[in-house]
Amino acid sequence: MVDTNNTNNIDDVKYTATSPDDLELVKFAAKQGYKLIKTSFDEKKLLIGRKQYKFKILQALNFSSERKRMSIIVEDEKGVIKIYTKGADMEISKRLCHKSRFSENYKITIHDIECISNLGYRTLMVAYRQISRDEYLQWKQKFHMEDLNEGKSTKIIELSYEAIEKHFELLGATIVEDKLQDEVPETIQQLKLAKIKFWVLTGDKMNTAVNIGYSCNLISKEQQIFKLQLDKDKNVNMNFESHVQINKFFSEFNSFLKKLAYKYNLIPDDSGAKYFQSIVNPNAELGGENSSNSESVSEENLNIDLLKSLEQKKINEPYSIIIEAPILIVLFQDEYQTEKFLAICYNSNAVVCCRVSPFQKSQIVQKMKQFAPQSVTLAIGDGGNDVSMIMEAHIGIGI
16 A cells, blocks of 8 residues: 655655555545555554554455455554444445444434435445454454365355454445546447447446446436335345335336337227237236236236337337346346346346446346347456456456
8 A cells, every 4th residue: 555665754655556446545544634654464554643653453354345345453552452344335334333323423424425426426434343352362263263274165254254343333434536537428329329238237336326327428317217226214124125126117117118108009099008908918818807907917017029019110218227236136036027127128228237246247247148149248347346247248358
């Protein structure tokens, strides 16, 4: 993190980092009077005001796309041990202590994160707690015992991290601007004219991803936008809530299709609604005993033929889909729903998948290759998290 070639003059300290976000945060802290002046594998030295402080690095709990956070355990000059963590607000929130989770500071921080995310900035939540030496030593013994086991899996390491990443007190949140490169909107517009379908697979939260989508002309307010998003305020099982959102999406999309069918005369006038219901619900007979239930049943039986009719008639009614990773996980567990969802996505203007892991990125590419074997997939990424996606696509580009 610190260029130590010339640390005799503190003002000449230069910072380097593998993460541009971390680099900006350290630079900002220095401007606020908390300056990192020396770093090594097991020690950090800070200049706070005019006084220097040393912090011993006891353990670094590394970031991963699955964990969506990283932590560090440090000991100050007085022997006080603390663990600090930073990461996605959803991951940090559920590891806060009860007092902090229901504090006024938490409500304000969450509100600020939502507002900032809507502007397209990257956000991180930061928290800490003081731990006793006994707790640390007991955890360390268990951690290193596992570390010596042959063939130790990533899952075991993460379980070790979980054992100590808990009961945090909220410190606040950070924001970093994620600027688009030059001429990104214009480039995307030209590629869209060439009938190239765009999918964005990102680890960002939904608000950030959506705002970036608008700024680069990937999606627009003139389109019909379908969002599959978990309600963070609901104290319900995530799996159950995902099913609710999936069913809601199919219902809303069927209503969207129905409006288009009437708008473009895809349904004969003399048959009316029953004809439409019989198409989307082939199991229900016209005028039969089940006809009164055909509307509700039709919401569970999406008719892909209507999508094909729109495409064949070259009717351009753009729509986009934005979905969160937890819902995508549940969706992919059902083969029938997966087939319906991919058909809808295939005919969409754009798809944005938020909070996805590297495995999910490659999984999405794989499923689209299987769904549309006649199509060619191109994956473009700029980080280690994108490697599996790049390698899964027909054509992969690493930046």
